[in-house]
Amino acid sequence: MSSTLTVQEARAQLDSHTRELINWHFSPETGCPYWLDWAKNAGWDPREKVECFADIMHFDNFDDEVLRKEDPAKFIPKAYEGKPYNVFETGGTTGMPKQRIGWEDYKTDYTEFSNHYGPDFFPQGGNWLMVGPTGPRRLRLAIEHLANIRGGAAYFIDLDPRWVKRLIGMGEMQMARAYQAHVIDQAATIIRHRDIQCIFTTPKLLESLAERMSLADAGIRGVFAGGTTMTPQYVKFIQEEVLEGKINYAPTYGNTLMGLAISRKREPGEYSLTYYAPQPRATLRVVDPKDSTKGVEYGEYGRVELTTMTKEFFVPRFLERDEAIRRPECDEFPWDGVGDVRPFQSGTKAVIEGVY
Amino acid sequence: MQIPILRLGEDYHSADLVELNDNLVTHTANPGLIRRDLLNIEKSKAALDAIPAETLADYCEAAAELFMHADLPCGDSTQSPAEYIESLSALTRLPHTLVKMNMGKIYEAMSQIRTVIGGLTRGIPLEMFDGGLATLDGLDVNYYPATSSLGVSLPSNAPAVNSLWLPALVMKIPVLLKPGREDPFTPLRIVQAMIQAGFPKEAFGFYPTTHEGGDTLLTSCGAGISFGSDVTVRKYAPFKSIQVHGTGRSKILIGEDFIDRWEDYIDVLVTSISANGGRSCINTSSILVPSHRDEIAEALAAKLAQIEPLARDDENALLCGFANTAMAEGIDGMIEDLLEEPGARDVTSSHRDGDRKVEAHGQTYLRPTLIACDDKNHSLANTEFMFPFASIVEMPQAEMLDSIGETLVVSAFTEDKAWSQDMMISHNIERLNIGPFPTNRVQWEQPHEGNLFEFLYRRRAIQGDLSGVC
Numbered sequence: 001m002s003s004t005l006t007v008q009e010a011r012a013q014l015d016s017h018t019r020e021l022i023n024w025h026f027s028p029e030t031g032c033p034y035w036l037d038w039a040k041n042a043g044w045d046p047r048e049k050v051e052c053f054a055d056i057m058h059f060d061n062f063d064d065e066v067l068r069k070e071d072p073a074k075f076i077p078k079a080y081e082g083k084p085y086n087v088f089e090t091g092g093t094t095g096m097p098k099q100r101i102g103w104e105d106y107k108t109d110y111t112e113f114s115n116h117y118g119p120d121f122f123p124q125g126g127n128w129l130m131v132g133p134t135g136p137r138r139l140r141l142a143i144e145h146l147a148n149i150r151g152g153a154a155y156f157i158d159l160d161p162r163w164v165k166r167l168i169g170m171g172e173m174q175m176a177r178a179y180q181a182h183v184i185d186q187a188a189t190i191i192r193h194r195d196i197q198c199i200f201t202t203p204k205l206l207e208s209l210a211e212r213m214s215l216a217d218a219g220i221r222g223v224f225a226g227g228t229t230m231t232p233q234y235v236k237f238i239q240e241e242v243l244e245g246k247i248n249y250a251p252t253y254g255n256t257l258m259g260l261a262i263s264r265k266r267e268p269g270e271y272s273l274t275y276y277a278p279q280p281r282a283t284l285r286v287v288d289p290k291d292s293t294k295g296v297e298y299g300e301y302g303r304v305e306l307t308t309m310t311k312e313f314f315v316p317r318f319l320e321r322d323e324a325i326r327r328p329e330c331d332e333f334p335w336d337g338v339g340d341v342r343p344f345q346s347g348t349k350a351v352i353e354g355v356y
Numbered sequence: 357m358q359i360p361i362l363r364l365g366e367d368y369h370s371a372d373l374v375e376l377n378d379n380l381v382t383h384t385a386n387p388g389l390i391r392r393d394l395l396n397i398e399k400s401k402a403a404l405d406a407i408p409a410e411t412l413a414d415y416c417e418a419a420a421e422l423f424m425h426a427d428l429p430c431g432d433s434t435q436s437p438a439e440y441i442e443s444l445s446a447l448t449r450l451p452h453t454l455v456k457m458n459m460g461k462i463y464e465a466m467s468q469i470r471t472v473i474g475g476l477t478r479g480i481p482l483e484m485f486d487g488g489l490a491t492l493d494g495l496d497v498n499y500y501p502a503t504s505s506l507g508v509s510l511p512s513n514a515p516a517v518n519s520l521w522l523p524a525l526v527m528k529i530p531v532l533l534k535p536g537r538e539d540p541f542t543p544l545r546i547v548q549a550m551i552q553a554g555f556p557k558e559a560f561g562f563y564p565t566t567h568e569g570g571d572t573l574l575t576s577c578g579a580g581i582s583f584g585s586d587v588t589v590r591k592y593a594p595f596k597s598i599q600v601h602g603t604g605r606s607k608i609l610i611g612e613d614f615i616d617r618w619e620d621y622i623d624v625l626v627t628s629i630s631a632n633g634g635r636s637c638i639n640t641s642s643i644l645v646p647s648h649r650d651e652i653a654e655a656l657a658a659k660l661a662q663i664e665p666l667a668r669d670d671e672n673a674l675l676c677g678f679a680n681t682a683m684a685e686g687i688d689g690m691i692e693d694l695l696e697e698p699g700a701r702d703v704t705s706s707h708r709d710g711d712r713k714v715e716a717h718g719q720t721y722l723r724p725t726l727i728a729c730d731d732k733n734h735s736l737a738n739t740e741f742m743f744p745f746a747s748i749v750e751m752p753q754a755e756m757l758d759s760i761g762e763t764l765v766v767s768a769f770t771e772d773k774a775w776s777q778d779m780m781i782s783h784n785i786e787r788l789n790i791g792p793f794p795t796n797r798v799q800w801e802q803p804h805e806g807n808l809f810e811f812l813y814r815r816r817a818i819q820g821d822l823s824g825v826c
Contacts, residue, residue, distance in 0.1 A: 171590070173571075173594065177575070204388070207392075208388075211391060232372055234386050235371070237389055238388075241389070241392060242388070
């Protein structure tokens, strides 16, 4: 939902939230074994040093290998002990996956997303189709929650990005294309035979789906997309041709660790996207790739750094594998945004990105 | 200048732009846009089918004159031939002389389109493209198009390769082009000349795009042509619909019957190595000799070393600068590293004044390099770089054919009949010149490296009463 705070109020809220959550995660009564052990070895007590969000700089960049190596149960806050939890894995990683646990965070994120767009953007009561990675991912439950709180049901077509990545790595481009066609076949069948009004998918799958049929004629009224880079041209093409200018479009940036960053409203003819993290639960900074303690100036590209602070999960200063333009606050979100997100250093090395 | 995408004849302005210099912006196509255009490709095919092939050949000949002499649309502006030469030179660092030479090759291909297609079809009348039927030596033959689109991913460093896709339009196959990043001008100028001459604009797609967009173009069209290294060849090997023009590794083989006269042919060797700035796959990259290696190497190196970097607009310029300085540094570094392997010597180093890599006239050059190798298996003995570079290896004539590996062009300096016949049945040679000809010699009626007609058309067995369909 759009924030009603001023920039100053949002900063104060973030500082207050930071103090509260640091206290939560580093107090033996509420914190999790991983962070309590970390604090014992760190030689400093975050509860004493972190008084505002800027003090998060006392933490080094979070090493996400921890999420592969450690038992996810080490991240159960004391206050959540005994409560059944979900284990979520990140998207396209091969080998041992990164995992995080959660309880209600995904519902909070997607309820907020639902409220942001109101009843008409995605028709209230409409059924949803998710075409993309389901499996052990937060997104699968999140989309079902989103559909349900809006009065609809959710259908799912799975795509395993790990297999696609492996196929591409093996040079099996034809098999990767055949697999994508198989996924699109299934999605087209569901759209033709069930009353679907809303879709969540990736931009590439959306394009492919629209090559099979007119999504507008098929009754689709709203599309929520994320997962891969969307350049301004991508957005223009999707709006004008894939969605024929008739379907509402909500591009988002998100992942298992952050949740969901909503893109701000754009003027007609404006195609560059700017995403805003669900602050204060998650905060995005755009930092100097050579020194992540320093932010870049507005309008400049830098590496995206994520800090997530909810009662369920704490990750300070995690460097995403993305870079973005630092953009200022807007009417809907009184904090910094990240614009035109793309893979980190995508201009200088080969990246298998957007495989699905 | 803004160069938009051409979507089967219609200009399209992308929201993703690439600024190539202060005055030039190209519009980038997203992959999905290319696939979406292909949904309508049958309309493009129909537009070509509506025109007799003889008329299309006439248009192509007229387009040759326009390409060579006319001011033609180029994005939101127009471009004269002189502006084309300077603009392309500025982006690719090809000297004006080489741009003009490449321009001349394209002109020849367009103006001699009937000869070119005759070479590809072995003389089938053009009318065959109108109805699929022709009579050859009293035999009815029926060909049908194997695709309704040809996708071509073009390089930046060799404008003349655009001549390879030209015949497809007269053969009534629409063409979708991905220009090389630094050469949007050549394919666009050809397309505009052809449209001005009468070709239906729907028959052309022009898509400056990303690597992913290039993959999409090649794999989504019914037939695709790409240019590149061994990596490109491997990448597209599983796709039978994609023809890759890879590394040439072209060679000169001097026979025992010619070797004592090597001094007579030293200029042919120089031309073979250095023509077109040494950037073509048909430039010589290895010379195999049965004897006299060191004498030939010294004499050749002395001549090559005389080719010095000159300004882009110098009428004697032969060397190309590198638009990407890092590439020049990488190549130079690789050669130096490989010279550490025993058994190879840079013969040119003692004949030139200074290093191989040199900054001059505001750009980076690599000066001609000849490496004498003791062993045919040395890492520098059979490789190719984007500048005048060659190795020279001594071995018995009898061992040469077994040593060459896959080779685009072999020029065999010999009159030895038996040896020539061995070469004619070799599966490793794409183009064979018998006699002391430079490897970069091209005759249009002798197409090499994939016959476009055979790539785009299939022959069907046909019999019965054809009087009703002829």
